[in-house]
Amino acid sequence: MKAVFVLNLKSSIKDMYLLFWSILMPFAAIIALRLFVPSYAGNYVEGIIAVSVFFYSFMTTAFIALSQRKRGVYNLLHATPMPLWKYIISISSSWAIVAIILSYIVLLFSIVINRLDISFNTFLYMTPIILIASLSFVFLSFFLSSLVKNEGHLSMTANVLMIPMLLCSNAFFTMEKAPNFIQYISLINPFEWFLNGIKAAFINNFSTWGASLFLLIGCLALTLIISLKTFKYSDQ
Amino acid sequence: MKKLISASQLMKSYKTRCVVDHIDVDINEGEIVALVGTNGAGKTTTIGMLLGIIPQDSGAIKYWTSEYKKEIGTQLQTTPFFEGYSVEDNLKLFAAFYGVSLTKMLIDEKLAAFDLLQVKKMPAIKLSLGQQKRLAIIVTTLHNPKLVILDEPSAGLDPRGQREIQHIIKRLKDSGVSVLFSSHDMLEVMNVADRVLMMHHGKIIANGSPDSLMEHYQTQNLEELFFELTM
Numbered sequence A: 001m002k003a004v005f006v007l008n009l010k011s012s013i014k015d016m017y018l019l020f021w022s023i024l025m026p027f028a029a030i031i032a033l034r035l036f037v038p039s040y041a042g043n044y045v046e047g048i049i050a051v052s053v054f055f056y057s058f059m060t061t062a063f064i065a066l067s068q069r070k071r072g073v074y075n076l077l078h079a080t081p082m083p084l085w086k087y088i089i090s091i092s093s094s095w096a097i098v099a100i101i102l103s104y105i106v107l108l109f110s111i112v113i114n115r116l117d118i119s120f121n122t123f124l125y126m127t128p129i130i131l132i133a134s135l136s137f138v139f140l141s142f143f144l145s146s147l148v149k150n151e152g153h154l155s156m157t158a159n160v161l162m163i164p165m166l167l168c169s170n171a172f173f174t175m176e177k178a179p180n181f182i183q184y185i186s187l188i189n190p191f192e193w194f195l196n197g198i199k200a201a202f203i204n205n206f207s208t209w210g211a212s213l214f215l216l217i218g219c220l221a222l223t224l225i226i227s228l229k230t231f232k233y234s235d236q
Numbered sequence B: 001m002k003k004l005i006s007a008s009q010l011m012k013s014y015k016t017r018c019v020v021d022h023i024d025v026d027i028n029e030g031e032i033v034a035l036v037g038t039n040g041a042g043k044t045t046t047i048g049m050l051l052g053i054i055p056q057d058s059g060a061i062k063y064w065t066s067e068y069k070k071e072i073g074t075q076l077q078t079t080p081f082f083e084g085y086s087v088e089d090n091l092k093l094f095a096a097f098y099g100v101s102l103t104k105m106l107i108d109e110k111l112a113a114f115d116l117l118q119v120k121k122m123p124a125i126k127l128s129l130g131q132q133k134r135l136a137i138i139v140t141t142l143h144n145p146k147l148v149i150l151d152e153p154s155a156g157l158d159p160r161g162q163r164e165i166q167h168i169i170k171r172l173k174d175s176g177v178s179v180l181f182s183s184h185d186m187l188e189v190m191n192v193a194d195r196v197l198m199m200h201h202g203k204i205i206a207n208g209s210p211d212s213l214m215e216h217y218q219t220q221n222l223e224e225l226f227f228e229l230t231m
Helices: A002-014 A016-036 A041-071 A073-078 A084-114 A120-147 A151-167 A180-187 A190-203 A206-230 B043-051 B087-097 B104-113 B129-141 B159-174 B186-192 B210-217 B222-230
Strands: B003-014 B017-028 B032-036 B058-063 B072-075 B147-150 B178-183 B195-200 B203-208
Touching (some): A002 A016, A002 B087, A016 A041, A016 A084, A041 A073, A041 A151, A041 A190, A084 A120, A120 A151, A120 A206, B003 B043, B017 B043, B017 B058, B017 B178, B017 B203, B032 B043, B032 B159, B043 B147, B072 B129, B087 B129, B104 B129, B129 B147, B129 B159, B159 B178, B159 B186, B195 B222, B203 B210, B203 B222
Parallel strands (some): B032 B178, B072 B147
Antiparallel strands (some): B003 B017
16 A cells, blocks of 8 residues: 555656646635735635645546546556555545645745744644545545546536535635525535635634534545445446 | 366356357466457457456356466556556556565566666656557566466567567466467467467357367468358
8 A cells, every 4th residue: 555655646746737737726816816805815825725625636636537547557456456445545645645735835825925824733733634625535536537438527527516515615705695505505515614624723713623524534434435336447 | 287267158248239158268277378359259358357357247257266366467458557657656556556565676677678677767658559568568477476368468569579479478488377368360379379269259169279270170270260260
C-alpha cells in the first residue's frame, strides 16, 4: 500500500497542469475579491478553500480514474492479487494529501493578500476536516467515473452533482434567506458539512467542528462502500 | 505433466452472442501453448476468463494453486500502463500490486535485458509499440510467476519486433515458466508453440502439437490447416 501511495503522490505532484489550475483559480478569486470587495475579501477564504479542495478531489480525480479505466489499466490491476480496497485507499490517500497541501497554499496566499490573523490551531483543526472530506470526494469521484462512458458524460454528470452541492451551501451565499427546501437540502449536503468544518476551524468553534467531522466520517464510510461496490474495471 | 490450469465447458455470451462456446482448456507445466484464431474467435475472452477478470457464464476453472493471481503474469492486448508514470514507476507500481519490492539494480537489470534502460525515465505511454510490448512482458515477470499469459504479444510489430517476442517467449520457457499466448501469426506459432489450440466462432476446433496436427490433417503448414478447418 505504501509503494502505491508514494508513487501516486509523486505522479500527482508532478502533474503541474492540474496543480497550476487548482492553485491559480483560487489565487485569482482571492485577488479579485481583494480588488473589488476588499471589506468582504477575508470572509470568503473558507469558501474558496472548500471549493478548491472539492474541485480537485472530485472533478480532477474522476477524470483520472476514467482515463485509467479507458486505457485498460484497471483490467490489468484486476489480474493482480492487489485487493481493490487497498488500491483505492492508497491512491485516494495520496490525492487527499495533495488536496491538503493545495488548501495550505491557498490559505497562506490569502493570509498574505488579506492580512488575515490566523492561528496555528486553525491549520491544526482544518487538516482532519480536509483529509476526511477530500477522501470522501475522491471515493465519490470513483463512483462517478464508474457511472459514465466517456469524458463528455463525465463532465455533464459531474456538473449535475457539483452545482447543486455548491449552490445549496453557504460557500458564497448565505442560506438564511434561501427557500426552506434549499435549507433542508443544505442539511444533508456533504459539501456544506465540509464548509462548516473549515469555518469552525477558523473561529475555533469546537462543537461545530466536531459535528462536521462526525458527519464527514459517516460520509467517508458511505462513499468508500459505494466506490468499492460500483467500481468498474473495464467498459465491457 | 502437472496441470496448471484445467478449464472445462467454459461458456461466455454478450447479450445474445455466444463468444466462447463450452470449451475445455488445459495448460500444463513447462509448456508453451498458442491460442490461435481470427479476430472475434473468442481468444481474448477465453484469456480473460482464465485470468479471472471476465466471469464465465458457465463452466469451471481449476488452478494448481489457490493464490493463482500471485503466480500468473499477465500481458493484455492493449498493453496498458498508468498515465503520468515513468517506465520505472510503472514497474514499481505493478511490482507493488504483486507484493514485490524492486531494487534500483533489479529494475536496471530487467530494463537492460529488454533493451529499455535508455527509456527508464520516459512516460511509459509515450514508448513505441514495440517498447510497450517489451515493457508489458517485463511486468508479467516481475513476481517470478509460474505461468505467463500473453494476449497477442506480437500484434502490430514489425518482423524484427515479432522475432524478439518469439525469443522472449522461448527464454521464458527455458527459465521454467509456462506460457499461454494468443496469436494470428501461424509462422510464429509454428516457431514457438509446443501445443496449439485453434479457435473458431468460440469453439476449439483443433488441439495438439503443430507437427501432430499437420500430420493428422495431412497439411503442409498450420495456415493451410486453419483454412481447411474453418472453410
